[in-house]
Amino acid sequence: MQTPIADYLELLLESLGEDGGEVASYIPELANADPDRLAVAMATLDGEVYVAGEAADAEFTIQSISKPFTYALAIADQGLGAVLEHIDVEPSGDAFNEISLDPDTGRPRNPMINAGAIAAHALVHGDDADARVERIVDFYSRLAGRRLSIAEDVFESELSAADRNMALAYMIRSVGTLDCDPADTVRGYTRQCSVSVTVSDLARMASVLAAGGRTPDRDQVLEPAVNRQVLSVMATCGMYNSAGDWLASVGIPAKSGVAGGLMGVLPGQVGIAAFSPRLDAHGNSTRGRRIFERMNHDMGLHLMASTESAHSVSRRREVDGIAVHEIVGDLHFVEAERVLREFAAEPAGETPVVVDLDRVHRANDIARRILLEGIRRLRLDGHDVRIVDPWGVLGSAETGTGELVRGEQAHGGYVPASFPDVASAVRG
Numbered sequence: 001m002q003t004p005i006a007d008y009l010e011l012l013l014e015s016l017g018e019d020g021g022e023v024a025s026y027i028p029e030l031a032n033a034d035p036d037r038l039a040v041a042m043a044t045l046d047g048e049v050y051v052a053g054e055a056a057d058a059e060f061t062i063q064s065i066s067k068p069f070t071y072a073l074a075i076a077d078q079g080l081g082a083v084l085e086h087i088d089v090e091p092s093g094d095a096f097n098e099i100s101l102d103p104d105t106g107r108p109r110n111p112m113i114n115a116g117a118i119a120a121h122a123l124v125h126g127d128d129a130d131a132r133v134e135r136i137v138d139f140y141s142r143l144a145g146r147r148l149s150i151a152e153d154v155f156e157s158e159l160s161a162a163d164r165n166m167a168l169a170y171m172i173r174s175v176g177t178l179d180c181d182p183a184d185t186v187r188g189y190t191r192q193c194s195v196s197v198t199v200s201d202l203a204r205m206a207s208v209l210a211a212g213g214r215t216p217d218r219d220q221v222l223e224p225a226v227n228r229q230v231l232s233v234m235a236t237c238g239m240y241n242s243a244g245d246w247l248a249s250v251g252i253p254a255k256s257g258v259a260g261g262l263m264g265v266l267p268g269q270v271g272i273a274a275f276s277p278r279l280d281a282h283g284n285s286t287r288g289r290r291i292f293e294r295m296n297h298d299m300g301l302h303l304m305a306s307t308e309s310a311h312s313v314s315r316r317r318e319v320d321g322i323a324v325h326e327i328v329g330d331l332h333f334v335e336a337e338r339v340l341r342e343f344a345a346e347p348a349g350e351t352p353v354v355v356d357l358d359r360v361h362r363a364n365d366i367a368r369r370i371l372l373e374g375i376r377r378l379r380l381d382g383h384d385v386r387i388v389d390p391w392g393v394l395g396s397a398e399t400g401t402g403e404l405v406r407g408e409q410a411h412g413g414y415v416p417a418s419f420p421d422v423a424s425a426v427r428g
């Protein structure tokens with residue numbers, strides 16, 4: 001069977017409706033972008049990437065989505081204490097390009113607005129912009145799992161119109177918190193913003209942050225403490241002057257870029273990215289925002305709702321030549337996705353498949369629906385699917401008090417018939 005996650009993403013894009021807003025025009029090259037491009041990607045912590053949309057392979061510039069990563073590198077290079085002396089971590093409520101410095105300390109309010117991001121760029125080790133950018137691109141590439149490069153046309157274009165960022169850099173220097181040459185720093189910062197990525201790259205980079213700084217190949221790119229600092233600042237400041245509304249309504253720490261990219265990190269679960277160039281008044285992708293709202297709604301991905309840890313095992317064994325998928329633990333989206341992948345690896349055919357839920361303690365609603373869909377698709381592939389569900393997991397519902405109500409009456413929907421145990425399911 002084919003796992004339904006990619007189909008879900010396609011349907012999500014189809015259901016978005018009318019777009020609104022305008023493409024960024026203060027960077028001349030971005031004004032030429034095709035405003036209708038659209039793509040979304042989701043990357044699991046173990047390296048599975050689901051992608052959908054006609055712009056699935058399109059490259060666009062990372063822009064401000066570079067800010068959390070460069071901030072991370074600055075902390076790795078200088079230590080958190082030294083970075084905090086230069087850049088605060090308070091949400092400013094200001095637009096991204098606001099001249100926003102703390103009146104007492106002179107520090108930019110946070111590293112997600114341009115003032116703080118320019119200061120963070122300057123804190124990355126390297127004698128000049130070129131040296132810093134080389135390290136930055138290497139670092140982003142490790143996170144993305146492939147060699148990234150710079151879109152020179154966008155870089156030249158932005159640098160030719162970088163008066164405001166120049167003003168910010170001179171301003172920061174005037175209050176003593178920028179130790180580098182302002183013009184060279186803006187050049188480096190602008191190159192960092194011009195790194196070219198796809199939604200899959202961004203989703204994978206996000207998944208590394210979601211995994212506590214570790215890539216799917218177990219490369220610990222970031223110390224967990226640095227990773228946590230970056231995610232905290234993304235959660236509170238990543239969406240500029242709509243950061244509070246975003247955290248409450250979408251609940252996924254995120255960072256947007258003016259080229260239309262939007263990256264979200266759900267700690268311990270997944271990395272998500274969207275691309276659609278039209279922006280709202282805050283400079284965030286309009287349809288990107290809607291994609292995230294929908295995902296939160298459909299898959300229960302709100303940070304404040306993710307209180308249970310993701311652990312579950314799905315094991316395939318054969319009994320008398322019959323495949324038995326034994327599923328263990330608490331099931332949420334992430335665990336259910338794993339189970340689906342096991343199902344997807346089952347070759348199509350008429351052989352019976354036993355799905356053993358005897359050791360599942362509970363499944364939230366999305367996990368239950370995902371399992372039912374997986375079972376439906378195994379049947380479409382020709383399999384005689386035999387379910388062992390003595391506790392009625394597929395038909396249960398949570399009461400809201402953590403208590404479980406079992407059976408058909410609780411679920412109110414389709415509940416497949418269950419065998420009492422694996423031995424009887426194998427006998428058929």
Ligand code: GLN
Nearest residue numbers: 063064096114193257258
């Ligand atoms: N390079 C852009 C700038 O500095 C990034 C802004 C953004 O993506 N919000 O203006």
